[in-house]
Amino acid sequence: MTELVWKDPPEDRRGAVLRASKYLAVAEQLRAHEGQWALLMELAWASNQTAIRKKLGAGFEVVTRLRDGFTPQRKSYDIYARFVGSAPSGTDEKSA
Numbered sequence: 001m002t003e004l005v006w007k008d009p010p011e012d013r014r015g016a017v018l019r020a021s022k023y024l025a026v027a028e029q030l031r032a033h034e035g036q037w038a039l040l041m042e043l044a045w046a047s048n049q050t051a052i053r054k055k056l057g058a059g060f061e062v063v064t065r066l067r068d069g070f071t072p073q074r075k076s077y078d079i080y081a082r083f084v085g086s087a088p089s090g091t092d093e094k095s096a
Helices: 020-032 048-056
Strands: 038-044 060-066 077-083
Touching: 020 038, 020 048, 020 077, 038 048, 048 060, 048 077
Parallel strands: none
Antiparallel strands: 038 077, 060 077
């Protein structure tokens, strides 16, 4: 059997723009301005939209827009988000 080595991994050096702890602050700001769009990232990959949507959770809308003068390729999108609210409390989607 292989002997396991127990140690923490090194710090992630990929430089993610919005780490998990930052999403809490972003979500709080979006909630404070319900319905208003905010520019979260410029010159981003379109796939970042999915990761951001998952981190923010229910009640948020996240979209990408191709930057003017750019062709659909790597890092040519801006990503916007807004808080649109959630289902009223006491609503059970299963019983609907």
